[in-house]
Amino acid sequence: MEIQNFTLSIIVTNKAGVLSRVIGLFSKRGYNIDTLYVGPKVEDPRHSRIIMTSSGDDATREQIIKQLRKIFDVQEVKLI
Amino acid sequence: MRLCGAAITIETLIAHNVSDVFGYPGGQVLNIYDELYKRSDKIRHILSCHEQGAAHAADGYARSAGIPGVVIATSGPGATNLVTGIATAYLDSSPLIAITGNVSSTLIGKDSFQEVDIAGITMPVTKHNYIVKRVEDLEDVLCEAFQIAVSGRPGPVLIDITKDAQTGETEFRGGLPKPAFAAASPKADAIRAAAALIEKSEKPYIYCGGGVIASGAGALLADFANKIDAPVGFSMMGLSAMDYKNPRKLGMTGMHGTYPAIKMNEQADLIIAVGVRFSDRATGNKEAYQKNTKIVHIDVDDAEINKNINCDVDIVGNLNVSLSELIKAVKECKHGDWNGLAEQFKREVTFAEGFNPRSIIREVRKHTDADTIIATDVGQHQMWTAQYYEFSNPRTFLTSGGLGTMGFGMGAAIGASIAHGGARTVLFTGDGSFHMNLNEFATAVRYNLPIVVIVMNNNVLGMVRQWQTLFYEKRYSQTEMDRVTDYVKLAEAFGGTGYKAETLDELQKSLEAAFASDAPVIIDCVIGRDEMVLPMIPAGGSYAEAIYSL
Numbered sequence: 033m034e035i036q037n038f039t040l041s042i043i044v045t046n047k048a049g050v051l052s053r054v055i056g057l058f059s060k061r062g063y064n065i066d067t068l069y070v071g072p073k074v075e076d077p078r079h080s081r082i083i084m085t086s087s088g089d090d091a092t093r094e095q096i097i098k099q100l101r102k103i104f105d106v107q108e109v110k111l112i
Numbered sequence: 113m114r115l116c117g118a119a120i121t122i123e124t125l126i127a128h129n130v131s132d133v134f135g136y137p138g139g140q141v142l143n144i145y146d147e148l149y150k151r152s153d154k155i156r157h158i159l160s161c162h163e164q165g166a167a168h169a170a171d172g173y174a175r176s177a178g179i180p181g182v183v184i185a186t187s188g189p190g191a192t193n194l195v196t197g198i199a200t201a202y203l204d205s206s207p208l209i210a211i212t213g214n215v216s217s218t219l220i221g222k223d224s225f226q227e228v229d230i231a232g233i234t235m236p237v238t239k240h241n242y243i244v245k246r247v248e249d250l251e252d253v254l255c256e257a258f259q260i261a262v263s264g265r266p267g268p269v270l271i272d273i274t275k276d277a278q279t280g281e282t283e284f285r286g287g288l289p290k291p292a293f294a295a296a297s298p299k300a301d302a303i304r305a306a307a308a309l310i311e312k313s314e315k316p317y318i319y320c321g322g323g324v325i326a327s328g329a330g331a332l333l334a335d336f337a338n339k340i341d342a343p344v345g346f347s348m349m350g351l352s353a354m355d356y357k358n359p360r361k362l363g364m365t366g367m368h369g370t371y372p373a374i375k376m377n378e379q380a381d382l383i384i385a386v387g388v389r390f391s392d393r394a395t396g397n398k399e400a401y402q403k404n405t406k407i408v409h410i411d412v413d414d415a416e417i418n419k420n421i422n423c424d425v426d427i428v429g430n431l432n433v434s435l436s437e438l439i440k441a442v443k444e445c446k447h448g449d450w451n452g453l454a455e456q457f458k459r460e461v462t463f464a465e466g467f468n469p470r471s472i473i474r475e476v477r478k479h480t481d482a483d484t485i486i487a488t489d490v491g492q493h494q495m496w497t498a499q500y501y502e503f504s505n506p507r508t509f510l511t512s513g514g515l516g517t518m519g520f521g522m523g524a525a526i527g528a529s530i531a532h533g534g535a536r537t538v539l540f541t542g543d544g545s546f547h548m549n550l551n552e553f554a555t556a557v558r559y560n561l562p563i564v565v566i567v568m569n570n571n572v573l574g575m576v577r578q579w580q581t582l583f584y585e586k587r588y589s590q591t592e593m594d595r596v597t598d599y600v601k602l603a604e605a606f607g608g609t610g611y612k613a614e615t616l617d618e619l620q621k622s623l624e625a626a627f628a629s630d631a632p633v634i635i636d637c638v639i640g641r642d643e644m645v646l647p648m649i650p651a652g653g654s655y656a657e658a659i660y661s662l
Contacts, residue, residue: 049243052235095415095419098414104239
């Protein structure tokens with residue numbers, strides 16, 4: 033189980049509390065956040081983009097992506 | 113039609129066929145309660161003694177009826193008192209709708225009287241939650257909340273509504289329900305891969321969980337078990353998915369599973385897990401659990417795949433669809449010797465005679481029928497009920513599996529009784545658990561619900577004390593309560609009836625009287641403090657390390 037760094041692009045609905053939900057998931061399940069950037073999606077102000085680098089083994093990475101997709105206000109999760 | 117937010121809330125509940133809500137009034141839900149008062153012809157409110165009891169009641173309502181349960185509480189302490197109830201529903205995937213009032217949006221963030229950030233507090237224990245500050249958003253949010261609560265894997269949703277969103281007016285569009293989100297369709301190659309593993313297996317074992325009940329797939333599961341000729345073990349949450357008369361049913365598996373379920377699970381070369389999440393209480397040591405067996409995991413929640421246990425094949429989708437496809441794809445199998453082994457394990461089990469937990473449960477069962485809803489609290493009595501009560505129908509066993517909430521049962525029994533038109537409901541509890549929320553016995557009396565409360569009274573905190581006996585050299589730290597509560601007088605003080613039973617004969621007579629009555633009854637069953645729940649797989653231990661006798 034090799035620990036690797038990876039970067040996620042997460043598109044969320046631009047609503048109050050959404051960032052809390054995403055961050056809360058990481059603290060609740062014990063995942064790492066190494067860096068974090070949040071900003072409006074230029075072409076679509078109703079959505080925001082979160083770019084996050086995290087680290088973990090393959091299983092953790094798979095879990096992070098799946099758990100993020102379960103958050104109602106998360107529209108898209110991509111590994112970049 | 114222009115309505116105020118409070119009226120929109122109640123009208124939207126009515127549009128969602130909500131006929132009963134549970135709750136407790138207070139300053140920031142006065143407007144909602146005013147609308148409830150006006151619409152009492154359409155919607156009944158059950159007043160609890162404490163918001164926690166109301167939350168468990170709404171949860172019990174949801175679990176027993178398979179539709180969302182609704183609880184309403186005021187801001188601040190009213191809201192925080194719901195938290196244990198919401199977390200209980202979350203861990204057991206129950207569709208609970210919690211509505212709280214909050215201070216006016218202009219007072220939010222000022223540490224106003226009875227102000228608390230309940231949306232923040234409940235974020236980790238809800239499927240989703242909202243704070244509504246504008247009345248224009250309210251109708252959509254409420255409809256979406258129901259949609260989220262029931263779609264896919266069900267779960268609780270909280271809606272926090274500020275006072276000004278309740279008093280403000282806007283156009284109401286009818287509050288019509290939104291259709292549930294569609295679940296993923298199982299992939300054909302996954303079905304084929306699972307069928308191939310099943311056909312190759314010599315010792316297949318089906319592990320059935322609460323998801324089977326949630327999706328109403330019990331009959332399909334029995335068909336599947338027949339086709340592949342496999343025995344079935346259950347998580348506690350899945351226990352009522354199959355009739356006890358079905359010879360394939362081995363009972364509960366895991367830490368306090370039955371002897372046949374543990375032995376068969378341990379020896380299986382293939383586990384087909386349906387609607388389970390492989391709780392640590394069910395698997396024990398995870399490495400040992402999956403060492404000599406292949407695993408097929410079938411669930412609606414993709415995030416459960418490979419979360420706790422790595423599987424060889426996963427089928428993600430609605431269980432009804434997945435099981436139907438799998439039944440079609442798999443060839444009929446025969447496993448005479450393997451099922452014979454299960455029968456042998458069943459025959460090897462012996463039980464003690466006399467007035468003990470098992471005989472109490474068996475005696476109660478003589479008075480109940482297949483539809484009687486059984487609630488429990490948490491601890492030894494809960495495990496004994498799971499081990500010994502003969503369940504026939506889905507949604508008849510209400511118990512806090514994931515969170516393990518002592519005090520769940522009294523509220524849950526009330527909710528179940530209300531959901532079924534004031535039906536007879538039985539609560540098995542312990543003297544420890546019962547003391548946590550026994551105030552709700554007053555609620556059962558107030559609404560004249562025929563709930564029979566069986567208190568397995570050993571005057572100790574039995575389950576914790578059992579661990580102290582086995583793993584802490586009998587240092588009984590704070591588990592010997594030695595309270596002098598008189599349950600007969602307690603029942604009478606609340607306006608119900610109480611009996612005390614110290615022999616099977618006394619229990620029989622008490623049960624006859626209790627089941628002849630239309631009012632709530634407590635039966636204090638005095639049992640020994642050294643009664644143990646066995647088998648027991650020590651925490652983190654493997655199935656091979658199960659303790660069967662002492």
